[in-house]
Amino acid sequence: MLSDSQIERYSRQIILPQVGGKGQEKLLRARVLVNGSGPLQTAALFYLAAAGVGTLGVLANTPPSVFSALVADQEEATSRVLTRLNPDCTVVVHTGADAIRPAHLVQQYDLVLSAPDPLHDACYAARRPFICAQVASSEAWLFVCRGYEPDQPCLHCLSVQLGQSGESTAFTEVAALFLGTLQTTEALKSILGLHQTSRGKLLRCQFPALHFSASLVKKDPGCSLCGQPLP
Helix, strand or coil: CCCHHHHHHCHHHHCCCCCHHHHHHHHHHCEEEEECCCHHHHHHHHHHHHHCCCEEEEECCCCCHHHHHHCCCHHHHHHHHHHHHCCCCEEEEECHHHHHCHHHHHCCCCEEEECCCCHHHHHHHHCCCEEEEEEECCEEEEEEECCCCCCCCCHHHCCCCCCCCCCCCCCHHHHHHHHHHHHHHHHHHHHHCCCCCCECEEEEEECCCCEEEEEECCCCCCCCCCCCCCC
16 A cells, blocks of 8 residues: 555656556555666666656665765665665665576566576576666667577577677767666566566667667577477
8 A cells, every 4th residue: 555655756657547546556565676887877877766666676896886976885885875866776786796696586586687697597597577778888678588488599599699798989978868767667667567578579779870680589499508498
């Protein structure tokens, strides 16, 4: 049950038919893990907290630079900044040592936002959505992985070569902030159970041309990870 202060805080979301009071309660109960400390992850954390996601896990060796610039105590920077933004949000900061046990880590959360890394395979095994995003120079891409579902691909099913993080350009940070909003949008849709998610689609955006493309990725029957159904 939402309190009066929560109804006031989230009123602009609650009036949306896709959210409503029940949807806002889902967001407040949700647990989302964000891996990384760059501008992409910073944008996602801010928007998830503002939306009222109840628990945010942050896996990073150092806090996002914008947080450490606002708060002197680096270990508390992330949690203090986000809880100031929204007191309803509980922030759990994980150290790099937690990544050694990815299976245990991802089981504590409903879904994971990350760049492509070993957390993907752990999410597959734990049946958790893995919302993968990355900026490579002037190109940004997003892929929602649910390879544990019979008709959905995993990250290994991608047949296209994706750019890797490399030299920054004048558009890199802009692309990262933009992509962070898209990644957050997919996370919120997943939590709310909306069917129009972009799962199974590879979204790409090229800067500065602002050329967008979306391609459907099919599950690879011979995939070494998701080719055989989970027990």
